Amino acid sequence: MNIEQLQYIIEVAEQGTISRASENLHVSHSAISQAISSLESELEVSIFDRSRSGTKCTEEGKAVLKFAYEIINRITQLKEIGQKSSLLHGELKISAATIYFSTFLPEVLYSFKKDFPQVQVIIQERGTHDIIKEVKNNQFDLGLILGNDVTFKALDTRVHSQTLLPSKLMVCVSKHSSLVYNQVVTPEELLQQPLVIRNEELSQTFWDSLFSNYEEGNVVFSSNNHDVIKNLIANNIAVGIYTEFWIKNDPLVLNGDIVPIPYFDHNFMESYLISLIPKQKHQSMILKEFVKCLNSTLRSYTLQNM
Structure with missing residues (x-):
């Protein structure tokens, strides 16, 4: 038994096929297959069931995989001993x-890279469902999503979640809108307006719930292009919904062309900025330092909004 064999079975389990594991590890398909067969022979267990649809862990394989994660995590910890930050x-x-890219994530990345220039940070912009799935499968060290209580309940037990910040919902209107002097906007008032809807999971969930609890609204535009949406709002063509963090430093908000007004609805489920970390994967020193930087930036961000 060797470390490479353990790394191979972890990668195959995460990717679902030997072919994808081979591509990620830059190791030949046959080398991985032979290494796994050798380990199975040594342990006298079948780790994977292989078929045309993919490679799945057997019950014995799941037990082997659990120990493999523990061993690799310990090795990673050993390598970190004595390493200066x-x-x-x-x-x-x-x-x-997307919300993280247009708010405080660039600031976090700038601070982190300044302190740890030798760390390579790879970031992908994804939808909530994909982020949860990929973190669960150990494809990412950290996931950052916008969700609510339903999101928490639906999370897999293999994912550790933490609330970063609550996120208030704001109705965004033009400075020429009839709603501009409102202290809050109720569902009934919102549904009297022409609406622009973002083509994103949590946004769609919000609108589906609103229409179900009250009445169908007048949706005049639907888009995932935020520049288009904000220009429609600024020109008083439609009214939209954003979280307060998403629009805090938006130029159209800062110059007064878009006016954000708190949304007030007893049926509304509060949203949160949430971080996700895979439970099976060792939390490296790099990840811990990044989370520290993230929390520090968020504290500063919160104070600015008080």
């Missing part, structure tokens, strides 16, 4: 929802 090097893979 300023000399940290390696890779950090993050999957994040």
Whole structure:
């Protein structure tokens, strides 16, 4: 038994096929297949059931995989002993929802890279469902999503979640809108307006719930292009919904062309900025330092909004 064999079975289990594991590890298909067969022979268990549809862990394989994760995690910890933070090097893979890219994530990345220039940070912008799935399958070290209580309940037990910040919902209107002097906007008032809807999971869930609890609204536009949406709002063609963090530093909000007004609805389920970390994967020193930087930036961000 060797470390490479353990790394191979972890990668195959995460990717679902030997072919994808081979591509990720830059190791030939036959080398991985032979290594797994050799380990199965040594342990006298069948780790995987192989078929045309993919490679799945057997019950015995799941037990082997659990120990493989523990061993690899311990090895990673050993390598980190004595390593100074300023000399940290390696890779950090993050999957994040759009809201993070347009708010404080760039600031977090700037601060982190300034302190740890030798760490390579790989970030992908994904939808909430994909982020949860990929973190669960250990494809990313950290996932950043916008969700609510339903999101928490639906999370897999293999994912550790943490609430970063609550996120208030704001009705965004033009400075020429009839709603501009409202202190809050109720569902009934919102549904009297021409609406623009974002083509995103949590946004769609919000609108579906609103229409179900009250009445169908007048949706005049539906888009996932935020520049288009905000220009429609600024020109008083439609009214939209955003979280307060998403629009905090938006130029159209800062110059007064878009006016955000708190949304008030007893039936509304509060949203949260949420971080996700795979439970089976060792939390590296790199990840811990990034989370520290993230929390520090968020504290500063919260104070600015008080």
